[in-house]
Amino acid sequence: MTRKAVIAVFGAALAFFAGLSFTRSRHLREPVVPGPSVSRVARLGDYFKPLEGTVNDVNVYVLEGKEPGGTVLLLGGTHPEEPAGRLAAWIFAENAELAKGRIFVILTANRSASTATRLGGAYPPDFTIPTAWGGRKFRMGDRWSNPLDQWPDPEVYLHYPTRQELAYIDIRNLNRAFPGRPNGTLTEKTCYAITELIRREKVDIAIDFHEAELQYPVISTIVAHQKGADLAAAASMFISSIEGFSIGVENSPKALRGLSHREIGDATDAISLLLEAPEPFLDATRGRTNRELLLTGKDDFVVRAGKRGLLFEKIDEKGWPIDVRVGRHTSTVLQILEIWSGDNPEKAVIVSGVPRYTDVVRNGTGAYLKDPKTADQSKVFFE
Amino acid sequence: MNAVVTVFYYLLTAYVAVLLVANFLKNKKWQDEVLYIIVLIPLILRLLRLK
Secondary structure, three states: OHHHHHHHHHHHHHHHHHHHHHHHHHOOOOEEOOOOOEEEEEEHHHHOHHHOOOOOOOEEEEEEOOEEEEEEEEEOOOOOOOHHHHHHHHHHHHHOEEEEEEEEEEOOOOOHHHHOOOOOOOOOOEEEEEEOOEEEEEEOOOOOOOOOOOOOOOOOEEOOOOOOEEOHHHHHOHHHOOOOOOOOOHHHHHHHHHHHHHHHOOOOEEEEEEEEOOOOOOOOEEEEOHHHHHHHHHHHHHHHHHOOOOOEEEEOOOOOOOOHHHHHHHHOOOEEEEEEEEOHHHOOOOOOOOHHHHHHOOOHHHHHHHHOOOOOOOOOOOOOOHHHHHHHHHHHHHHHHHHHHHHOHHHOOEEEOOOOHHHHHHHOHHHHOOOOOOOOHHHOEEO | OHHHHHHHHHHHHHHHHHHHHHHHHHOOOHHHHHHHHHHHHHHHHHHOOOO
């Protein structure tokens, strides 16, 4: 009996410390110091009432210029385990100054997915971006909504409304559930709310930030709905010639359903684009899955895979640091906005204050994150 | 409908947890007792909505 008691206490202790770690990670508060052009902070639930009060009723930072113009939506955190996307969106929310037009920024499109890490993936629960005033800690997150918020998964996931059969687990993948379903799962409702936002706010361009493993063929590219093919191609040419890095263009496949670049373009008037940056942390051949790999993008095993011709993007001992990945996203958006504004002066979105690729690589992402301790506390928000 | 299925899964989880505890109490080998406790942990964490 004593032995059973000892083993039970051992199990209870394991469960306690594991539960404590999971709870802390799930409830980690990420501060946001809205930049000078943020006129208000709405909620995603404002656009679809059934989402109100749920874990995915997230902040929508509304940046407005002095003059009317076009409207852009930036989606960070569709897949929270692709952190360069969230950080790029963060930089826009905290730094952008708009002279013309509006930008809606969502930092954590699938907040539920940001509160859990991958089962069996040995992901770190969080990571810290170094800053001059200390550091900013972020939740690591995963590709799929937290099973605590949406469970169980079905045997077969039929995408709505096309009924295309997708991987069962992707019923919790925000980027397989667009345009969403009003009476569907949490993930589908979240997509529906985002689609409603795009419709009601008459968004002209919706840009979804992502990262990809180097073994995935759609990488270092802009995936464009056919409505945005010219815009993406022009941005690709300008970026590749003047920004210091190369980026390609891929057409959004018409037969692959549920993805933002396909469904938002089909379901709304907006041009839908998806940006991919390289993230070795996601590669199946990676070594130790830790914070260092996430932030430096350095991994000997992925380099070895590259030498054997197994990758769709180059990698060497320098890796793919987070600043490089974030800078690619900020520069790509800036180029898209500049080209769009030149072609559509009445719907221009003129923005300044956002660092380009070379700035982020030189100064680090942390240089563009504001210190919440020194900010007006009434204007600090949390993700 | 989704909510009903979710509740059903929580009930299933609780049922399996009870079976594991019962087997833990009945068992005589310490190796099996440790195994039952370790298998029980994720079920408890799910029932408590911690993971």
